[in-house]
Amino acid sequence: MYNYNDFDDAFVRARVAQFSDQVARRLDGSLTEDEFRPLRLMNGLYLQLHAYMLRVAIPYGTLNPRQMRQLAMIADTWDKGYGHFTTRQNIQFNWPKLPEVPAILSALADVEMHAIQTSGNCVRNVTADHFAGAAADEIEDPRPYAELLRQWSTDHPEFQFLPRKFKIAITGSPNDRAVTAAHDIGLRMTRQNGEPGFEVLVGGGLGRTPFIAHKVRDFLPVPDLLPYVEAVLSVYNTLGRRDNKYKARIKITVHETGKAEITRMIEERFLEIRPLFAGHDQDLLNDIRTAFAEPTYRDAPTTSHDAFYKADPIFRAWADTNLAEHRNPQYAIVTVSLKAPGETPGDATSAQMRLIADLAEQYGHSDLRISHEQNVILAHVHKSDLPSVHAALKQAGLACANIGLLSDIIACPGMDYCSLATARAIPVAQELALHFDALKLEHDIGPLKIKISGCINACGHHHVGHIGILGLDRAGVENYQITLGGDATETAAIGDKTGPGFAYTEIVPAIERILLTYLDMREGPQEIFLETYRRVGFAPFKTALYGAEGGRDAA
Amino acid sequence: MSRFTPKVVTANALREGDVVYLTTDDRWSRYHHEAELIEDEAHAQMRLLHAAAQRQVVVGAYLADAKAGPKGPEPTHFREEFRTRGPSNYTHGKQTDLPNV
Numbered sequence A: 001m002y003n004y005n006d007f008d009d010a011f012v013r014a015r016v017a018q019f020s021d022q023v024a025r026r027l028d029g030s031l032t033e034d035e036f037r038p039l040r041l042m043n044g045l046y047l048q049l050h051a052y053m054l055r056v057a058i059p060y061g062t063l064n065p066r067q068m069r070q071l072a073m074i075a076d077t078w079d080k081g082y083g084h085f086t087t088r089q090n091i092q093f094n095w096p097k098l099p100e101v102p103a104i105l106s107a108l109a110d111v112e113m114h115a116i117q118t119s120g121n122c123v124r125n126v127t128a129d130h131f132a133g134a135a136a137d138e139i140e141d142p143r144p145y146a147e148l149l150r151q152w153s154t155d156h157p158e159f160q161f162l163p164r165k166f167k168i169a170i171t172g173s174p175n176d177r178a179v180t181a182a183h184d185i186g187l188r189m190t191r192q193n194g195e196p197g198f199e200v201l202v203g204g205g206l207g208r209t210p211f212i213a214h215k216v217r218d219f220l221p222v223p224d225l226l227p228y229v230e231a232v233l234s235v236y237n238t239l240g241r242r243d244n245k246y247k248a249r250i251k252i253t254v255h256e257t258g259k260a261e262i263t264r265m266i267e268e269r270f271l272e273i274r275p276l277f278a279g280h281d282q283d284l285l286n287d288i289r290t291a292f293a294e295p296t297y298r299d300a301p302t303t304s305h306d307a308f309y310k311a312d313p314i315f316r317a318w319a320d321t322n323l324a325e326h327r328n329p330q331y332a333i334v335t336v337s338l339k340a341p342g343e344t345p346g347d348a349t350s351a352q353m354r355l356i357a358d359l360a361e362q363y364g365h366s367d368l369r370i371s372h373e374q375n376v377i378l379a380h381v382h383k384s385d386l387p388s389v390h391a392a393l394k395q396a397g398l399a400c401a402n403i404g405l406l407s408d409i410i411a412c413p414g415m416d417y418c419s420l421a422t423a424r425a426i427p428v429a430q431e432l433a434l435h436f437d438a439l440k441l442e443h444d445i446g447p448l449k450i451k452i453s454g455c456i457n458a459c460g461h462h463h464v465g466h467i468g469i470l471g472l473d474r475a476g477v478e479n480y481q482i483t484l485g486g487d488a489t490e491t492a493a494i495g496d497k498t499g500p501g502f503a504y505t506e507i508v509p510a511i512e513r514i515l516l517t518y519l520d521m522r523e524g525p526q527e528i529f530l531e532t533y534r535r536v537g538f539a540p541f542k543t544a545l546y547g548a549e550g551g552r553d554a555a
Numbered sequence B: 001m002s003r004f005t006p007k008v009v010t011a012n013a014l015r016e017g018d019v020v021y022l023t024t025d026d027r028w029s030r031y032h033h034e035a036e037l038i039e040d041e042a043h044a045q046m047r048l049l050h051a052a053a054q055r056q057v058v059v060g061a062y063l064a065d066a067k068a069g070p071k072g073p074e075p076t077h078f079r080e081e082f083r084t085r086g087p088s089n090y091t092h093g094k095q096t097d098l099p100n101v
Helices: A006-027 A033-042 A065-078 A098-109 A143-153 A222-239 A250-257 A259-276 A280-291 A303-311 A313-322 A350-363 A383-395 A426-439 A504-521 A529-536 A539-546 B041-052 B078-085
Strands: A045-047 A052-057 A082-085 A090-093 A168-171 A185-192 A195-202 A214-221 A323-325 A331-336 A347-349 A368-370 A376-382 A450-453 A467-474 A477-484 B007-013 B019-022 B058-068 B073-075
Touching (some): A006 A033, A006 A098, A033 A045, A052 A098, A065 A082, A065 A090, A065 A098, A065 A350, A082 A350, A185 A222, A214 A259, A222 A250, A250 A259, A303 A383, A313 A323, A313 A331, A313 A383, A331 A383, A350 A368, A350 A376, A350 A383, A376 A383, A467 A504, A477 A504, A504 A529, A504 A539, A529 A539, B007 B041, B041 B058, B073 B078
Parallel strands (some): A168 A185
Antiparallel strands (some): A052 A090, A082 A347, A185 A195, A323 A331, A368 A376, B007 B019, B007 B058, B058 B073
16 A cells, blocks of 8 residues: 655644644634634544544555554544544544544554545545455556546645535545445546546535536546646536535536536637646656555465355355455455444444454555455455454454444434534444344345435435435424435445335334335345335335335324 | 424534533533523514634634523423433433533
8 A cells, every 4th residue: 555755744743733733722812712613623623512523534445464463452542442434435423532642643653544525625535446456357456546536636735715615535446345326526447448447527526416527528538637627627627616505516506507617618728737746646657556566465275165154154144245256266354343233333442443454464465455335354364364354353243243234324424423423323233233133034135235324415325325415404393204226336326215204103104115025026035125116216105115105103 | 373382502523522601600511400491572582693703712602592490491392302411322421421410
């Protein structure tokens, strides 16, 4: 993975010193909260419902074991012994105290991490496919491009005060695991005449006005990446609605300007900018690429794994759900589930973090990932090591065999932590997982994406869940609205709202009615929920939710 | 004219981030029931101004709806109820840090 050079280190250290001074001045009264707030947000520090929250970037979701251990140390020293991994491939600490935040940032700098640009109207942490550099279906590892974008966008003077925040996602694979179509810019690697490049999507986003992104370029050659992205941001920076926060994202700019016109403007700006990139960016990219060289794979037989797989049903169940195909047939990609039923989606204790770090070091070429689905990935594990990895995970309560299934739920922090939330999300996820675990229906139901947000801002990606749940405040009571048929992949779609929402105590039974209807209507176990929904449509599910009369009493 | 809904002044402590409530004797208490229950709109605005002026002690002071209860003021909205004790997924925050929450 990429290691900081002297410039990166000096930049991050200088920022820590700057922010330490700002914290001191806030505490001694030299700075008012109005003056301090934008400064703390620039450094990822929020004031939430019960405490401060520090959001730390995990660039394109990649971590090394040393960093993971440092996160565990921070959790133990300055927080409550755990961290929360988010849908933005960040980690959030929920209980830091203001005077201690400089020490946390300093500890992060020691392992080449920071909280810069995890808030504010700037280019946020660039996210990527969590299987990058390992997936069998990949055209090219997208992380060197993500790192190039990170370096280019960090403290970029032109883009520190955009109309609104800006999120870029990148995938190197045609199977989109990075939800690129729901980002301000989505980059999908592709090939033209054998050359790698990008399909460029612009103007996707969830939140109160969800949009699937428009494709503005079928093929962008690699050397044009930075000038083209800069052109997109430049056009947005000019056109974006600074007059209205709710219309300030680029998705609204694209919608109001029209795809054809915005594409023309981007191309026009691109032609102006392109000559200014004289090739230094490509030199930098080449340096970055060497940092993402493939690991030196071990060449060893996998027969012991094959025998173990046949002999041990618990291992087999885990392997069937939690492993993905690696480009090296002797290897597998391991997803470590942070979704054991009853647990908080995305939370890991310091002990779990340390164990995962140890496993990555011992069996995983020291390469860890955080997925936007709030799990941890060991990207390269030789198949002969899988039984050992599974046994160690099992001891730490991390061997839940549920990846891609019902209980592998995305949930934002919701009103248990977030000051923007309108309802809780975490306990809904916990209860859904526990309920279906008790019914033993999860494996029968098969692949299913449930995504829960505790407010309209949609951090929990509910719009693109097969089943989406949105928690709202309806006249002082928590109320949950359901959407069906959303899709976060390369066939991205926004789910359909079902109708009136359900009370907190009614939401689990409502989801059960939807799933029993699915089991009843599917053509066989091979037809997953989303396929059944697309085939039979909304009507039977509506009846299941609201009865034949259609929902008058459900609100 | 609509009747004034009683209020408490609440904020977060600058240093710790803890939820705090303004008391009648101008303390910041961690307990909701120790808050001053304000039943008059003009007085509420005065107390909010008083709170907002304490820039080195609290952040983001605002008026939250409340009602009288046997031990003192009680929150009326679920958000404010959560703020009195902490998250529901772990026994963190006031529900463990303070006795009798």
